[in-house]
Amino acid sequence: MRIRQPRALACASLSLVFTAAAATTVCGGLISRAQAQVKAVNPTPATNRVLRIGAIPDQKPEKLNRLYGLLSNELSRQLGFKVRYVPVTDYAAAVTAFRTGDLDLVWFGGLTGVQARLQKPGARVLAQRDIDVQFHSVFIANARSGLKPVLNVKGLSQLKGKRFTFGSESSTSGRLMPQVFLAKAGVKLTDFSGGAPGFSGSHDATIALVQSGAYDAGAVNEQVWKSSLHDRKVDRSKVIAIWRTPGYPDYHWIAQGDLDTRFGKGTTDRITAALVSLRRTNPSQAPILELFGAQQFVPAKADQYATIEKVGREIGKIR
Amino acid sequence: MISPLRPAPPLLLLLPAMALVPVLVALPFLVHGGGWDLIAQFLLAALHPSLDPLVLGSALSGLGVTVAIALLGWALSLALGLGAGLLSSRTLWATAWGLRWPAELIRRLLALPRSIHELLWGLLLLQLLGLQPAVAVLAIALPFGALVARVVADQLDALPGARLEALRAAGAPAGPALLTALGPALLPGVISYGGYRLECALRSATLLGVFGLGGLGTDLRLTLQSLQFNELWSGLWLLLATMLVLEGLVRLLRRRWCLPNRFGAGASGVGRRGREIAFLILLLLPLLLLQARAIGVDPMVLLHWNPLPNWGTSLRPAEVLALPWASLVGQTLGLTLLAAALAVGLAPLLLLLVAPWPWGRVLLQLVWALGRLWPPPLTALLLLFALKPGLVTAALALGFHNLGILGRLLLEAAEAAPEGAEQALAVAGTGPRLALLHGRYSALARSYLAYGAYRSDVILRETVVVGLVGAAGLGTALLEALSSFAWDQLLALMAVYALLTLVGEDLSDRARRRLLRCP
Structure with a gap:
């Protein structure tokens, strides 16, 4: 082993440490999307309320980002408070994030929706697409x-x-x-x-x-x-x-049970109304429905998913 | 004692490579070749990574998160590990309080966090703490801390006690005597090991990302699943550059500070330049705080625990017992042994094969770097394009990853070994491969295999990450239980995993001690 190395090497190695450290810190500061993905907002103060919406990641992330970006803007415009899309990387994570209160309103599939409601008593089924009544x-x-x-x-x-x-x-x-x-x-x-x-x-x-x-x-x-x-x-x-396949009920919107106390009385109903009011004839709403592959949203009820719960239990995905 | 059945060191080194035989026999039945196009596209995309500023920006910010998670998790694990290591040192307890049993007890307790892979920690903590950046940091810090503790305690207890006894006999109080007698001797080994853990932390942080816990790993998985290979490679090249810089830096500092290398067989240096080391550690602290702020790690989240949902209703002992335990455990062990044998055996074999060509080794180093870099589940997903799911496919993915780690260590140790014997053989007319094998590797055989035994133990823990491939034992069952929120199954599976790892750890310890003790 070499005992004495040139002093230049010492300087070089130290400056490399500095550079690497600085670079990572700068990168850390640049975080936007990735941070949003993991960073949860703790119970929000009343002055700065943000409705965090999420979805099971069933399609390409680019498409989801575009779709839920548009939807967040539209909901924000109609509801009068900030709406932010928080992406997650897998289905189970969406359920967990809903249970831990990191997401307020989530676009779930039939099975994940039932899992989420069972894990978070009080959660409310708001709406589904016209095609979700008989999905294939x-x-x-x-x-x-x-x-x-x-x-x-x-x-x-x-x-x-x-x-x-x-x-x-x-x-x-x-x-x-x-x-x-x-x-x-x-x-x-x-x-x-x-x-x-x-x-x-x-x-x-x-x-x-x-x-x-x-x-x-x-x-x-x-x-x-x-x-x-x-x-x-x-x-x-x-x-x-x-x-x-024959038809069965699928995707639906589920909201936390405490939105009315956190965002003001009647908020849950206003969200449902906003979703159901989206129309293909409205130029700013048409792209959203287009990306959802639906003509419109319709109100939905929890008992529509009883059959899904039953087969979910048979297969062991619901317990 | 010379036993006629004991293989000569050069042969011993190549013995694990025998695992190639069954794999090569099985391979023709496994290949379906349906996705060769995709594999070709993937390889070609390496030459054309996407340079779109949006893609690069996202990859860079992902890399920032991954590096921050790695650094924070690593620093926390060192702090936890040093504390717990001291507490589980027999020497320390005996000197300070005249007792030994508390050290033994703490040592046993620490085996539990160590036996659970960081991914499982991450997925469990996610359930308890929610989507928090702190989850990934803790997931690395807890098992790594327990590993560091074990190394610290082992090194502390293995130090010669004469100096300590002399100081005590001269009337020095326990605290100062311990610090003076053992502190300076302990430091080089611990700092060297710490550097190695930092490399591990970067790999773990990437892997945690693959499972949705933040950072670049998330992008890697999503781009692979949506088959956007050019974008995938932008992230991979960035990660490779980061990893190589980090590894180079750690090696440079290790040499500069005259610290022992990872094999630990050679004599350990005394360690130098204490002031420089102290300065660097002081420098690290504000950097860590900045990074914690940047990724939004909030220690307060530790106070908000979410209970596990429908815990009571999900307890079904009959269903837990009905899991095919024997085949799950069998598959897990088979997977471990196959992957370990492939990784341990292939590294020297490949180095021997390319020995005559200088560029061959460079190419090998690049492929190994990629192996270390790619989280095994990604390799597994890629292999599925051309191979059927199952145990061998999972073993290939795990083996490739560990080959990257073992190969590099072997190469480093070989470069540090004296050249005399190899040169003598070469001058005497022996071919380059045989000269390398007999001149260099035979001397390293035992310490290399001893490290291989330790690595098998790591591979056993790692089998959980290739559960994605299906039919891969406990790991597959675990991921399925997690997506069903079946807590009873999850806990039972984790307990069995922990038990296996503890037994495996014990076995690999014995094997290692035997290998290192023999002449």
Whole structure:
């Protein structure tokens, strides 16, 4: 080992430490989005109230950021207080953030919504899209997989031995309901190639992975599938739809039970009214509904999701 | 004692690489090749990272958060570790209070936080504290602190006691005697280990991000899942640069301060330039405070605990017992052994293979750096483009990551070893590979394998992070239990994990002691 090193080296090493330290501090100061993601706002003082909205990350983050950015502005304009979108990275984290009070109003799926309400008594179901009353999943397949479109649920048995991916573990349209229909066709999760299904994380990811051939088949949310077809994001020569499930209730808005005490009397009803009043004919509201893939929002009730709760319990995702 | 069955050191070194045989046999059945296009796109994108200012800005701010989490978690773990380490030192208790058992008790208690991977700490704390930056910092600080404590206590108790006894006999009070006799001797080892922990903290902070706890890891996972490889590479290159600068800096300071390297087999230096070290530590404090402010770490959140939801209704012992425990544990152990053997065996093998070509080693170093850098779950997701899910795929991902870590340590140790034997062999006409193997590696074989034994223990804890791949034992079951909010299953799985790690730690300790004791 060298005992004595030139003094210059010492200076160089120390100045490197300084530079690295300064750089990280500056980077730390630049944080905006990433910080918003983890940073929670503690119980807000009455003078500076912010309604924090969130959503399960079911699609590409760019799309979510655009969608909820527009929605936050619109709600903020109608309600008269600040509305901020706080992104989260997975479905379970959205549920947890709602329970710990880090999110005030969340766009949940059927299953995550039930999980959230069970974990946070007093939470209120506000509204859903017109399409959520009877929502559908679509089973898709890679064109080279040899899988063919089928007419009824029994046809799903052809998926045995194939490489299959769900979306998120807690997705209603990308996992829960598809798993229910697979069970009706006699397909168990261990029947897939490799002994287990994949969990791609989101519907966009499922489409991309099946289209590429990384998986033979997958299950996706019909609205995301349709909008990908519409935007020509899907190469129809590589990926095809093989079956559309019967309808079931899905996505909905859930709010904390204490919004009226924190934001003023009647706030919860005003939020519902604001959501339900969005119209395609209004130029500033049309892009929001367009991105949601809906004509409009309609009021929703908790008991609509009783069936989801039932199958969720059967599969063990709700306890 | 010479046993006819004991393999010669050079052979011993290459023995773990035998794990390649079953993997190579299994591989043709695992490859589905459906996503070769995607893998090609991914590799090509390395040459064209996105230079969009928005993407770069987001990656930079993510990197800032990751670095801040790593630094804060690391500093806190050192503070906790030093305190807990002193408290679990037999020498200290015996000198100060004439007792030994409290040290043993604290040592045992500290095994628990250590046995749980930082990711699990993170996911648990997330449930209790909510979406807070402090969660990631604590998730690193708690298990790392317990690890540091163990090293501190072990080093303290292994120091020769003559000086301490002399001071005590001369009538010095316990406190000053301990400080004077053991302090200076303890410091070099602890500071060197601290530098190594900082590198680990950066990797852990990235991994925590992959699971949504903030920072660049989050971007990496989202860009990979939406197949935006050019944007993925912007983040990866930035992270690589940061990691290499950090590693270089730690190595530079270690050499400059004449501190022992990580293998710990050689004689440890005395340590120099105490004033410089003290100055740097003082400099670090305001920096840490600034960073804590920048990412919004608020110690007050520790006072707001959220109870676990529907705790009472979710207790179903029958369902917990019905989990396929035997196969879960079996898969976890298989995964650990396979990944460990691949990582330990491949590092010397690859270095030998590329020995004749100087650029081969540079290329290998780059690939290893990427291996260290990529959180294993990302590698696993990438492998799924071409391989079926399952144990071997998970083992490859874990093995690749640890190969990056082991390979670098082996290379550093080999460079620090004397050149004489290798040169003598080379001059005598031995080929470059054999000269390297017999001249250099055989002397390192035991200490390398001893480190490998320690690493297997780390890999056992790490198996939880590749649960994403599916069919990967306890890790997969754990992530599923977490998304179902099944607390009873979660706790049972964590308890089994902790138990396995404790047994594994004990076994790997014994193996290491044997390897280091033998001639």
